[in-house]
Amino acid sequence: MELAYFSGAFRLREREAGGAGVILRFARVRPNRRGRFQPLKSQEVTPAFLDRTIRALKRWRYDIVGIEEACRRAVTLPERRRFACLTFDGASKDIVTHAYPVLARHGAPFTLYLPTAFPDGVGVAWWLALEDIIARESRISLVIDGRERHFGVATVSDKYELFDFLSGWLRMLPPSDLSYAVNDLSRRYAADAAQMSRSASLDWQDLAKLAADPNVTFGSATVNYSVLSNLRDADAQREMAMGKAVAESALRRPIPHFAFPFGDRDSFRRPHVVMTEEAGFASAVSTISGVVEAQGRTNLHALPRIAWDGRVRSLRIMRVLLSGVMFPPVQPTRHARDQNAI
Numbered sequence: 001m002e003l004a005y006f007s008g009a010f011r012l013r014e015r016e017a018g019g020a021g022v023i024l025r026f027a028r029v030r031p032n033r034r035g036r037f038q039p040l041k042s043q044e045v046t047p048a049f050l051d052r053t054i055r056a057l058k059r060w061r062y063d064i065v066g067i068e069e070a071c072r073r074a075v076t077l078p079e080r081r082r083f084a085c086l087t088f089d090g091a092s093k094d095i096v097t098h099a100y101p102v103l104a105r106h107g108a109p110f111t112l113y114l115p116t117a118f119p120d121g122v123g124v125a126w127w128l129a130l131e132d133i134i135a136r137e138s139r140i141s142l143v144i145d146g147r148e149r150h151f152g153v154a155t156v157s158d159k160y161e162l163f164d165f166l167s168g169w170l171r172m173l174p175p176s177d178l179s180y181a182v183n184d185l186s187r188r189y190a191a192d193a194a195q196m197s198r199s200a201s202l203d204w205q206d207l208a209k210l211a212a213d214p215n216v217t218f219g220s221a222t223v224n225y226s227v228l229s230n231l232r233d234a235d236a237q238r239e240m241a242m243g244k245a246v247a248e249s250a251l252r253r254p255i256p257h258f259a260f261p262f263g264d265r266d267s268f269r270r271p272h273v274v275m276t277e278e279a280g281f282a283s284a285v286s287t288i289s290g291v292v293e294a295q296g297r298t299n300l301h302a303l304p305r306i307a308w309d310g311r312v313r314s315l316r317i318m319r320v321l322l323s324g325v326m327f328p329p330v331q332p333t334r335h336a337r338d339q340n341a342i
Helices: 002-007 009-017 047-059 067-074 094-106 126-136 156-171 175-188 193-200 204-211 233-251 270-278 315-323 334-341
Strands: 021-026 063-065 083-089 110-114 139-144 147-152 216-220 257-259 283-285
Touching (some): 021 067, 047 094, 047 315, 063 067, 067 283, 094 204, 110 257, 126 193, 139 156, 139 175, 204 233
Parallel strands (some): 110 216, 257 283
Antiparallel strands (some): 139 147
16 A cells, blocks of 8 residues: 555556545544553544544645535535545443544544444443453453363463454354353453443443534444344344434434444445445445445445554555545445446
């Protein structure tokens, strides 16, 4: 990507590869922390980097738009300037404390996708408990597939390796098994996963403050932020419908946009895309990388997003990614092909 930037190659293909624009995905926004073990660092950016990003988008002549406008441009003829849509997942408390002051200062519209169990104070961010336990311990024991397993984590590299393994395993579990595994770990190692989650999450009072700003759009990310692929279809539909209903009731506004929890290719399937439309959502975003094409060539219920890795600070790399040259061409959706045939 550095070569593509300095050679200028990305500029030659940007017009054909860049589509109508891009949707950027962020999670946590907070100052740098000390400590060698930070397995969730890829999910974080600093307030200063967010500020640099917005300034760069303006300098690169992107229109910074909300998700409604992004969806409109996805189904109309290409416009002269490309758009950038800023989105935030996870309902983290630092959206209010660190991200919002930056966004408000720039007058930048953004979308916040809510898993409603978290502002209700009952959601469990198991990844925070897992990080805390592995950081503190030198040996971890737990039951995996009915068998007691023991792991030595004396070094930082051991800790990273175990975090990757256990987080991948936990993500594959159905909700009842996930709850049992997290509770088992929490009991063994005196971790209060529920309290960690409440401390790290927005509450409805925080959300009411954000709701007063017309630049803020709210979307749903189910109730419990469950991996939809691990649920029965009826349970997945219930998560979508309940998340939408709770958010609409609490915020007193329609919630027409959705984010697939985690959002990668393993976390949802084609039937879930159909479910979002049936649930009344106008759009659904993933974390599958790509640009948004114009003229309906991108499915509004499986929109790609560029999930920024907080370990990367180079705006040059961001510039190349936003150009679209690193992503395969988007195939037209069935709806778009039918329209063209007419």
